[in-house]
Amino acid sequence: MALLIDGFSAEGAARRVVVRKVLSIDNVAFAYKKDSQTVYSVTWGAHYVSSVIEPFHIMDEA
Numbered sequence: 001m002a003l004l005i006d007g008f009s010a011e012g013a014a015r016r017v018v019v020r021k022v023l024s025i026d027n028v029a030f031a032y033k034k035d036s037q038t039v040y041s042v043t044w045g046a047h048y049v050s051s052v053i054e055p056f057h058i059m060d061e062a
Contacts, residue, residue: 003044014061021047021055
């Protein structure tokens with residue numbers, strides 16, 4: 001499984017980070033309120049693959 005993180009760089013350009021080989025290491029929990037947002041709490045762990053495959057890849061907007 002991979003984790004995709006979208007955000008912005010320090011310069012304000014769009015940035016996308018792909019983290020490879022991730023596993024959820026805790027149970028997924030969420031807080032639910034009828035008149036509010038539902039918030040999910042997940043803890044991820046990234047694992048080393050090999051010296052050939054990068055553990056994460058950063059893509060900046062061109």
